[in-house]
Amino acid sequence: MDGAMFGGYGAAKADEAGMKHHEMMPPRVSGLHHEDRRPTQEISRADEGPIKSEKVPVPDVQEKLALESEEDGLDYNVTDEDRATLRRVAAPMPWTAFLIGICELAERFSYYGTTQVFQNMIQNPLPAGSTTGRTFHPDDVAGVYGKGQQAATGITTFNTFWVYVNPLIGGYIADTYLGRFNTICLGVGIAIVGHILFIISAVPSVIKDLNGAFACFIIGVIINGVGTGFFKSTVSVLIAEQIKAKRQYIQVTKKGERVIVDPTATAARLYDFFYLLINIGALGGQIAMPFAEKYVGYWLAYTIPTIVFLICVPVLYFARNKYVKNPPAGSVLSNALKLLGLAMKGRYSLNPIAMVHNMRAPDFWENVKPSKLGAMKPNWMTFDDQWVEEVRRGFKACYVFLLFPFYWLVYNQISGNLVSQGGTMKLGGVPNEIPQNLDPLGILILVPFFEFVVYPGFRRMGINFTALKKIFCGFIVASMSMVWAAVLQHYIYTTSPCGTNASSDTGCQSPISVWVQVGPYVLIGLSELFASVISLEYAYTKAPKNMRSLVMGVGLFTNAIGSAIQQAFLPLATNPLLVWMYTTFACISFAAGILFGFLYRGIDKEEDYLNNLASADYHSKRSSQHEEWDMHNADHASNDEKPN
Structure with missing residues (x-):
């Protein structure tokens, strides 16, 4: 699984990964708890009856890369200096x-x-x-x-x-x-x-x-x-x-x-x-x-x-x-087209040159990121900011x-x-x-x-x-x-x-x-x-x-x-x-x-x-079924490893 997944089982995995991450980091003040001030984002699941949303911390790109480095055993922390000097x-x-x-x-x-x-x-x-x-x-x-x-x-x-x-x-x-x-x-x-x-x-x-x-x-x-x-x-x-x-x-x-x-x-x-x-x-x-x-x-x-x-x-x-x-992953194309349509709002023009200029504006995709829309985001937006970057x-x-x-x-x-x-x-x-x-x-x-x-x-x-x-x-x-x-x-x-x-x-x-x-x-x-x-x-x-x-x-x-x-x-x-x-x-x-x-x-x-974009979090009914299937297999694997 690429990246931390949020919502349902994914939220539990994210919390577990987050605990591991904080255990690796030295506390700012010994013996004191500190408030998690990371930005939050509502993550909802599509096609699962009434929409239920919860606010969970949204890790930034560096945190995602750190978590993925831990999962894959690879050092994804590549700096601009590394890119300029290393073969x-x-x-x-x-x-x-x-x-x-x-x-x-x-x-x-x-x-x-x-x-x-x-x-x-x-x-x-x-x-x-x-x-x-x-x-x-x-x-x-x-x-x-x-x-x-x-x-x-x-x-x-x-x-x-x-x-x-x-x-x-x-x-x-x-x-x-x-x-x-x-x-x-x-x-x-x-x-x-x-x-x-x-x-x-x-x-x-x-x-x-x-x-x-x-x-x-x-x-x-x-x-x-x-x-x-x-x-x-x-x-x-x-x-x-x-x-x-x-x-x-x-x-x-x-x-x-x-x-x-x-x-x-x-x-x-x-x-x-x-x-x-x-x-x-x-x-x-x-x-x-x-x-x-x-x-x-x-x-x-x-x-x-x-x-x-x-x-x-x-x-x-x-x-x-x-x-x-x-x-x-289910209806990915539908959501990608909906995202494009949302980004195009207020940018349509009969002049093709003006249309292209509007679509190349720096904030064209930025304005439709879930973290930017907050509570105004539509129910079909069951993904994070990184998936918008991938699209x-x-x-x-x-x-x-x-x-x-x-x-x-x-x-x-x-x-x-x-x-x-x-x-x-x-x-x-x-x-x-x-x-x-x-x-x-x-x-x-x-x-x-x-x-x-x-x-x-x-x-x-x-x-x-x-x-x-x-x-x-x-x-x-x-x-x-x-x-x-x-x-x-x-x-x-x-x-x-x-x-x-x-x-x-x-x-x-x-x-x-x-x-x-x-x-x-x-x-x-x-x-x-x-x-x-x-x-x-x-x-x-x-x-x-x-x-x-x-x-x-x-x-x-x-x-x-x-x-x-x-x-x-x-x-x-x-x-x-x-x-x-x-x-x-x-x-x-x-x-x-x-x-x-x-x-x-x-x-x-x-x-x-x-x-080099960090992995995106994309949720659908189909992906939920695959997560449950993975959990089921993991349980069987862990039971097989236990001594008789």
Whole structure:
């Protein structure tokens, strides 16, 4: 349990902790009692019939940190002088985080391995004499439905949109009802059904009826998207929750050096590791499945990812009692929105500039803290001042995600238009999806290089390469990838025998090698290291503890918005307009990066403060039930320890 909890059983724990704290402190006057002059706050419980409130002492931040230090056995008393002089290090990763990472690797292998072959399957018709979608000539391209590039790009874009809409729903369910572990298990079960439908749609006897096979495929896309969305919103939170310490603390190394174990550095290293596993899985799936579709057929390209995905089931089941699991907290989103609405009273304006100015006022959140409202606070306010600070931090994270759709607009080209571009080039027996693997391969090389060489070098030089600076770089590098793609598309048009009608048809392919696509794929991979990885870290470290899945879902939802924006550009996804399409995406990403740097240039100043807030006290009926469950288990544990 993080922090002291107040009200009911929590009040008793707070009193007990307070007694321990005072026993550790020397009395001001020996033999005399002194009055507790700490500020008081009414704490009430929601959903428990008539509201009953009592005034209890509200510990300040230092007292909370002292109590938590005693509970965790860690020294959270980090001063500004310590932050300025001591080296910052990451905490070690527990073995349960590695297990969750294996699940993510298997899921990403199945997801990328499956979606890798969507574009060709939808765009191109069955090769002559084929009943599985396989090819018989090295330069032919696999396919089944023959619906063209626009339709294929539209469906793959919808798939991305759908996969990244569902994390909002999955995050809400995880935080409010099921908890993160149970939501992951639910997502795995749903996704398995979707994978089975993909296999059925690719069986040769089903492909004979193209309309029926296509309908089965689309149903699989919808069901798999729900399962993937539920999984995505929770797995990246659950893996980070395996780390014990959530704030900076002092540690003495074996060499006697005092260092700060920094949660930001820990989260950065954890998510670098997490992203490394993502790309190992993606690389495996994206290399194997194009060869399976090209030389065997789509049924094999869907069966292998399904088998790998099933690894998640035993990994989750056999370690189910070892994972750190935070229980769901009830109607947290409702209270967060009510808090925002209360803060907005008297600050609404039809002028958007004035509205933003009002919301950024120094007292915007200060005026709705329970200690500030006193007896005027509403009955639903069953939390303390620190939770208001956590909500403020969570909304800041969502504010930072505002421009991310324009980054994902560029990123999503690697699974659609760039694959189609590769099909118009000289393949030499290589499936046109294979160069896409330069993206995860580049990441596998760049992650350890940046983690162990670049970032430590910056720290030694005193350069604070913050999360927001990395995201800015991500936008700019992404725009460079589209510049490369636009120039390459221009040369494809000028060298193809069919000119601006270049296509994957025999006789219309450009003599330029498909491996020239190394530029856009590697640059997008580098941009992911700056933008995508940091978005996961930022969502986790800035969200309230009981809203992490939901805030992660908001971050992932920006990918869905990017896909929706891409749908508006579908008219450009055809000859002879492809040069203009890539040029437009390059300009959008560059402009978004410049705007990002301008809008968020001041948020870095609060980074240490936001990352080191003391734990909040949040009460609900659901949390009360969990406290009673904990007491029940504690009683049984204490009885088991007694001698017979």
